[in-house]
Amino acid sequence: MKLSIPQDPAKKAVALSRYSETSEIPMVVVSLVFLGAYTWQVVADPAGTEHLVTELVMFLTWAVFLADFIITMALTEKRKRWSLMNLVNFAVVVLPVFRTLRLLRVVSLLRVLNRATSLAFGQRIMSYVVSSSMLLTYTGALAVLDAERDADNANILNFGDALWWAFVTITTIGFGDRFPVTAEGRLIAVGLAVAGISLIGLVTVTMGTWVMATLQKIRTEELAEEESDDLQLELIKVRARGEELALELNRNIERESELEGILSGREASDVPSQP
Structure with a gap:
């Protein structure tokens, strides 16, 4: 092609x-x-x-x-x-x-x-970090074993030792029981340590962002619920006031009818009877 x-x-x-x-x-x-x-x-x-x-x-x-x-x-x-x-x-x-x-x-x-992946953003970041950590640990173990195994005074002599060293290095623990003695091995150690610090920082930032976003979402929902409660309370007050006004209107109508009846009776009694 x-x-x-x-x-x-x-x-x-x-x-x-x-x-x-x-x-x-x-x-x-x-x-x-x-x-x-x-x-x-x-x-x-x-x-x-x-x-x-x-x-x-x-x-x-x-x-x-x-x-x-x-x-x-x-x-x-x-x-x-x-x-x-x-x-x-x-x-x-x-x-x-x-x-x-x-x-x-x-x-x-x-x-x-x-x-x-179809995961949410925070879950996707965490999945990426975990996968990166595992892959970097594995490849770092291979690289340091390749560099160290045949060196003089080497103490990383098999894959088990290399994997243990890579794990404690990328997690920035560094017990010191296994360590590279060659220049290439130390270069790998520097790269793995920097990668570990970067991943830890990424996890910290991601978790902080996720916590803040979760708290903001909870607060938004609480404000929405409070606003809904306030609206419901206001609606109840308006309906109660409407019922009071309706009762008062009915009383006024009844009173008006009563007064009209009294007035009609008086007018009828004031009319003179014919001989």
Whole structure:
């Protein structure tokens, strides 16, 4: 399939939007394939043919990531600004030293799940945070084990240790019983800790916003109920006043009839009788 790059900025924006929509799910699949291959390589530590196969799969997925990056850059009008906003993606496809950062590509899966869910906004945010935490913990454990396992004086030697270290790091607990000793492992630790702090901040802000919105909704309902009660009370008073006026009107009508009867009787008695 030939990819044509339009020159008009508006057409570029439309093309970029269409490409992003059509490529999102395929990129998620590629990310999961990479995650599976990388998991097998780190946890099983294969040798021989199996090692070559996993390396080939990882290389092919990296090539797909690179193609996606190039196409997106070609369809982007403000490339410098976009590059600054996607420094991680740039480092992943350009700098081989950041090989483990390719694991961040699997986060694209969360965007699809988050968009597809029908939950309310607050629930969707919490679902996104929980999914992100689990994914970052898992990928962080893989990355640090890959970086630390063969290092001198390393204390993260198996996936269990790595998973425990990733959990206490992303939650900002940091017991210190497991820690990276390599530069790459410490870089991963910094990224995981920053991600954990960011997620905690997001949870705090989301929960605060949700609580304030809930309280505001409750207060609005209470005000509406109070206003309804006031209107009901006012209506009762108006109806009672109307009944009083109706009774007074009936009394006035009866009194008027009584006075007319008395006046008619007097007029009849004043008429002289004929001889």
